[in-house]
Amino acid sequence: MTVTHTNRVVCLHAQDDLRLETRTAETPGPGEVLVAVMAGGICGSDLHYWLEGGIGTIRVREPIILGHEAAGRIAALGAGVAGLSVGQLVAMNPSHPCGACEFCQQGLERHCTAMKFKGSAMYLPHQQGMFRDRMVIGAGQCHPLPAGIAPGAAACAEPLAVCLHAARRAEDVSGPLTGKTVLVTGAGPIGALCIAVARQRGAATILVTDIQDATLAVARRMGADHAINTRTDPEGLAPWRKGKGQVDLVFECSAAAPAIADAVSCLRPLGTLVQVGVAGPTALPLNVMVGKEILFVGSQRFDVEFAEAVQLIGSGAIDPRPMITGTYPLEQAQAAFDAARDRARSVKVQIEFAAASGPDDSEMTA
Template identity: 85%
Template sequence: MTNPMTNRVVCLHAQDDLRLETRPVQAPAEGEVRVAILAGGICGSDLHYWLEGGIGTIRVREPIILGHEAAGRVEALGPGVTELAVGQLVAINPSHPCGTCDFCRQGLERHCTAMKFKGSAMYLPHQQGMFRDLMVIGAAQCHPLPQGIEPGAAACAEPLAVCLHAVRRAEDVAGPLTGKTVLVTGAGPIGALCIAVARQRGAARIIVTDIQDATLAVARQMGADHAVNTRTDPEGLTPWREGRGQVDLVFECSAAAPAIADAVACLRPLGTLVQVGVAGPTALPLNVMVGKEILFVGSQRFDVEFAEAVQMIGSRAIDPTPMITATFSADQAHQAFETARDRARSVKVQITFAAKGGQNNKEAMA
């Protein structure tokens, strides 16, 4: 076990200023546990903070430990904690809603106006994230997994929860996915996991688009039936555009205007577009959406779906490991971020705090 006095953290001080530092770690207080982090996934928001110094109007204004996708083993229990045991593998929910604002009282915790989300620079002080050796956190945010589950898989619970919420939003308005033709635009981690959930929920046919062959190959491993590189094969979606559209449901995971246009072109009249990816202001083909009476549905983070994601990974109902394309040790954090930004060979890159040195890249993505 790492000495708490030399607890390593991956900290961003400003744009393109990522450092591996040491910080003290305190003993867990009432209702808290201390977790030895074993695996943490680099998310798109982490990349934006590093490459651009922020996301839109959200700027890094003080040093921030990055990371909000993580799993580890319980290392110490605070007073009053009885639902967890030392040595248990847990996935950590980065969301801590206030519980008292109007949205929380309505059961819409994902829209909490005072959300404390690990690794977020939205507010001052910033919410410090999970890329560290040891972390003290509320026991209620730790979800145990059974023996035999790899920490890397457990660390995928957060992005899987995002996808489960997107599917729930789709099912709320368009019914079960069983028998549906589903298009997923964007084959990054969220797209890959949306494919896995759609397959698990009984979709009849799943098409995925991207502009990278390597990520499309991973999407096939996650359950896609058809993969279209829209850059090298611009006519590849033609069969699904015919007859005013052949697709029942789209999970749009890229937030790219061309991908959204493709999605609307492929949707049948009265089809459903679930927007999962986010970016800045993006053009929408409103005339076609109105003409086809497309139902547009936004999907924001997750609520109860985090526990569901942990259960699905723990039961092996969904296996996220094909999308983990590289793993680096904490002392190679900068290299990990450089690899994660290269979508030609990366889907999900993780940092491990279990051992120093070494690199593990999937051969298919080399």
């Protein structure tokens, strides 16, 4: 017998119009699974959709379920699914490239021209996201984690994958991180995880800058050796500006012009600046960048790094939990979003869903 149930979702209807709604639950088809969501992280893009009604030229044009960082337990399997079992904790990859466009054919799936990315308003219809009690998703987008891993940690696989891809971009142009002096500008979730990746890959010294003491304290717990508040200590980077700069590699995670200027001033000649943070048009100190022959590298999302992120979290090689500064039940989704926008007290805020407290009478069973 199949038990049907309703499904609560966090749905954005327009700028500053966030609603907790009830929908009819889906049933997995061939090659799909039903996941009982346990934890979902609020990303900067979710905040932009909520606060501004979009990101740059991308606008919310119809109701959209937000969220693309989530983990949960398999509740049901569709026909033909192998390698997954009911009850398994999985992290869900929000990316589903088409596999057929020119970029997919070149192995550059992150640049897919028909990408289906959960919780994205780029195309119509919008791709509905992961902030819901239960969701159907392709089995290939589900990556199992071992027993004992916290769902909140598993839900950090997506932002960790972004940082692993940034590290790979750096290594492609300037070699391994081992022994390097690394500066991370911006101590939000991506900055915190870039610190963890740099630590895991053997960086000798890791610096981090931000304008909030609370986020810098989290950055230290994630592995930073030096945390500098550039607002209260504008000369804090002076030791790394000496000569022509003392830093080998920068992960720029803020997209703020002053932080980029600080980064360039600290980079040694032929150093590498990996731009991870994004915003609108941003001023760059091109004269200094050219004079130092700085390598400027953009980093866009991730490809195979999602599986690597799951492996690192599952093995305990990277523990993202120190950056989780708040967890709210789904009923308090609005409060969770309010907390997430407050950088003076929050790094990564997560929403906890019904499955987090264990099975209930609305589980699907066969």
